[in-house]
Each structure stands twice: as structure tokens, then as C-alpha cells.
Amino acid sequence: MENLKQRIQRYNKIFDEYQNKQKESFKTIEGKIPVLISAPHSVRQLREGKIKGKDQLTGAMVIEIAKQTQCFGIYKTHNNQDDASYDIENNNYKEKVLQIIYENQIQIFLDIHGAKNTEQFDVDIGTDEKRNLNGKTEILNNLIKELKRNEIKNIGIDKKFKANTLHTLTKKIAINTNIACMQIEFTKKYRDINQIQNLEKALNAIINWIKNNRS
Numbered sequence: 001m002e003n004l005k006q007r008i009q010r011y012n013k014i015f016d017e018y019q020n021k022q023k024e025s026f027k028t029i030e031g032k033i034p035v036l037i038s039a040p041h042s043v044r045q046l047r048e049g050k051i052k053g054k055d056q057l058t059g060a061m062v063i064e065i066a067k068q069t070q071c072f073g074i075y076k077t078h079n080n081q082d083d084a085s086y087d088i089e090n091n092n093y094k095e096k097v098l099q100i101i102y103e104n105q106i107q108i109f110l111d112i113h114g115a116k117n118t119e120q121f122d123v124d125i126g127t128d129e130k131r132n133l134n135g136k137t138e139i140l141n142n143l144i145k146e147l148k149r150n151e152i153k154n155i156g157i158d159k160k161f162k163a164n165t166l167h168t169l170t171k172k173i174a175i176n177t178n179i180a181c182m183q184i185e186f187t188k189k190y191r192d193i194n195q196i197q198n199l200e201k202a203l204n205a206i207i208n209w210i211k212n213n214r215s
């Protein structure tokens with residue numbers, strides 16, 4: 001039986017653009033419950049003419065979470081010279097996210113990102129002072145509860161990554177729908193294949209949160 005580390009390593013190959021000559025810029029996962037999770041920085045992106053590094057393991061995290069919960073998923077597979085969480089207009093990824101939400105009556109959108117390790121927080125949840133939740137504050141409270149239950153205790157809310165401009169996917173979706181939207185930045189120590197216990201905590205928190213929001 002493949003363990004978590006082996007599964008994550010296998011999923012992660014999709015995001016190695018040197019090995020993998022993907023032409024499609026993103027892939028989607030069909031779900032069965034009205035939750036959509038996203039990793040727009042799972043490969044490198046182009047922002048204001050500069051290449052930016054990927055948010056390591058966020059794509060593999062989306063695949064694992066979608067498999068465990070049967071939620072919908074979307075992630076980048078190829079740098080098509082865009083930035084799905086920065087470009088305001090004419091971004092295929094953003095348009096696809098909206099389409100999945102409309103066609104499947106999605107109720108919760110979570111955009112997963114990666115940040116550097118910092119004393120400030122283990123994770124930072126971007127809500128634009130809860131405005132992006134469109135009134136569904138309990139969705140955030142449940143997420144905080146699940147993170148704490150999985151020993152992720154230093155939780156920032158809008159500390160550094162606030163998701164308060166139209167550049168962010170979260171803000172764009174929040175103002176174009178009435179569903180609960182959040183951005184979550186996991187620091188590096190939760191996205192490191194050599195710290196698999198931390199990664200497992202991060203995954204379990206999101207998986208349990210999604211499962212509990214169903215009932």
C-alpha cells in the first residue's frame with residue numbers, strides 16, 4: 001500500500017514542468033460535494049514580467065484533499081505566462097473557477113497558497129476582514145477549529161495575505177458570487193515532503209473541515 005508520502009510524491013510529478021511537457025495550463029477534478037479547492041500557484045507564474053517560483057506541494061495537496069473528500073478541485077499544470085491569482089482581466093483559470101461554481105452550485109471556495117516560514121503565523125487565512133465569507137462566518141470558525149485540533153495553533157487571520165484586492169482569486173470570486181471564499185497560506189514547514197507529519201496535519205485539517213461542513 002502506498003503511504004501518504006509516496007502518494008504526494010507521485011502527485012507532485014505533475015507539477016515538475018521540466019519533466020512534464022504539459023500543454024494545458026490547468027486541470028480540474030470533478031467532485032460530488034459543493035466545495036471547490038484551488039491551487040493557482042502549483043507551478044511557476046509570470047507576474048509583471050517576472051517569473052515567480054511555485055507554491056511547493058499545493059497542487060499535490062489539492063489532489064489528495066479532493067480524493068479524500070470528493071470535493072471539486074482545480075490546479076495549474078503549466079506556466080502559460082499568466083498569474084491566476086494576480087491578473088485581473090482575461091484569465092482562463094479565474095473564468096473556469098467561476099464556471100465550476102455556477103454549474104455545480106458550489107457553496108465554499110478555498111484557494112490554497114504557500115508562504116515562507118515565519119514567526120508571525122503557521123497559516124494565514126485571507127478573508128478581507130471576513131467580507132469574502134459573504135456572511136458565512138461559521139465556515140471560517142470551523143476551519144480554525146480543525147486547524148487547532150490538528151495542532152496548527154499559530155493562525156493568522158488577514159495578517160499578511162488579506163485577499164483584499166481584485167488581483168486575488170479569492171476576492172474576485174467573493175464579489176462575483178455569494179458563497180464563502182477564503183485564501184489560505186501554508187508556511188513552508190507544512191509543505192515539505194521531509195516533514196510529512198506536518199503536511200499530514202495540514203491535510204487532515206482541511207479534509208476534516210470539508211467533511212464537517214457537509215453535515
Ligand SMILES: [Zn+2]
Pocket residue numbers: 041055085112113114
Ligand atoms: Zn501563491
